[in-house]
Amino acid sequence: VFGLEGKVAVVSGAAAGIGEACARAFAQAGAAVMLSDIDVAACERIAAELNEQGFEAKAIRLDVTSEADWQALTVVLQDWKNRWDVLLNNAGIYIGGLLENNSSAQVSKINQVNIESVFLGTRTAVECMKPNAMFGHGGSIINLSSIAGLVGVPGHSIYGATKGAVRSLTKHSAVEFAKFGYGVRVNSLHPGLIETAMGDQALQDFVDIGVVPNVDEAATLLKSAMIPMGRLGNVQDIANAALFLASDASSYVTGVELTVDGGFCAA
Numbered sequence: 001v002f003g004l005e006g007k008v009a010v011v012s013g014a015a016a017g018i019g020e021a022c023a024r025a026f027a028q029a030g031a032a033v034m035l036s037d038i039d040v041a042a043c044e045r046i047a048a049e050l051n052e053q054g055f056e057a058k059a060i061r062l063d064v065t066s067e068a069d070w071q072a073l074t075v076v077l078q079d080w081k082n083r084w085d086v087l088l089n090n091a092g093i094y095i096g097g098l099l100e101n102n103s104s105a106q107v108s109k110i111n112q113v114n115i116e117s118v119f120l121g122t123r124t125a126v127e128c129m130k131p132n133a134m135f136g137h138g139g140s141i142i143n144l145s146s147i148a149g150l151v152g153v154p155g156h157s158i159y160g161a162t163k164g165a166v167r168s169l170t171k172h173s174a175v176e177f178a179k180f181g182y183g184v185r186v187n188s189l190h191p192g193l194i195e196t197a198m199g200d201q202a203l204q205d206f207v208d209i210g211v212v213p214n215v216d217e218a219a220t221l222l223k224s225a226m227i228p229m230g231r232l233g234n235v236q237d238i239a240n241a242a243l244f245l246a247s248d249a250s251s252y253v254t255g256v257e258l259t260v261d262g263g264f265c266a267a
């Protein structure tokens with residue numbers, strides 16, 4: 001039940017970081033994977049590599065904030081596999097800084113990329129997955145939130161607010177889709193600090209706002225004082241949890257917030 005054989009998965013933000021690792025994990029678990037990102041060249045490279053390894057993958061350019069791109073994706077899916085089982089709403093951006101220095105333009109931008117995108121992706125997927133719809137057999141939607149959607153972190157106000165919204169959107173849509181018998185599960189993943197380009201940005205932000213003098217000390221502070229397991233997370237930690245939520249192993253799991261943070265939020 002932990003496998004994805006016969007399933008079709010779409011990953012947003014699949015060109016790098018957590019999205020790339022999840023796309024690879026889904027393909028290795030047997031799914032046909034559509035890798036999507038604004039960086040389509042990187043998705044094409046990863047898809048070609050997966051295909052060479054004997055897995056099934058395809059790349060598409062998708063800006064998660066574009067309704068037209070989401071519609072175009074469904075047409076390509078119909079042509080390619082005529083099926084859609086899993087959506088990982090992963091694409092996102094980080095904008096840090098002290099709240100007093102954040103601008104309305106930054107808030108609008110981060111809301112659009114981190115919240116509106118999840119709404120658009122979820123609506124597109126459920127329109128295809130629900131009974132009597134295009135593919136009509138239910139599915140699993142996984143939304144990337146963050147520990148910053150659960151607890152306060154300096155420099156994370158506007159980013160954390162978007163991730164709190166993603167947590168909330170997850171729970172409301174999970175309940176609605178279950179109640180209306182759509183057979184579509186929706187869950188949120190809450191990574192701690194993960195070693196990716198965005199993770200590096202968040203560490204640098206602790207320096208920029210004056211919490212620590214340099215990035216090494218930021219990492220040391222997290223590992224020694226804030227993360228009980230004593231290490232930062234890696235993309236495979238998140239891919240493994242995403243695989244559980246994507247697969248039938250989690251068939252009775254909907255509306256949960258799964259923290260993958262080395263114990264950060266439990267401490």
Ligand code: NAD
Nearest residue numbers: 013015016017018038063064091092146193194196198199
């Ligand atoms: P990343 O910056 O390494 O990669 C993000 C990917 O999203 C990039 O390939 C980028 O091109 C793509 N992207 C950005 N805007 C897009 C758009 N409008 N349309 C389509 N693609 C777009 O980030 P990551 O660390 O892999 O993070 C992935 C997700 O996990 C994000 O939602 C992030 O908020 C969340 N997260 C990350 C961490 C962390 O520490 N890295 C922690 C908690 C949550």
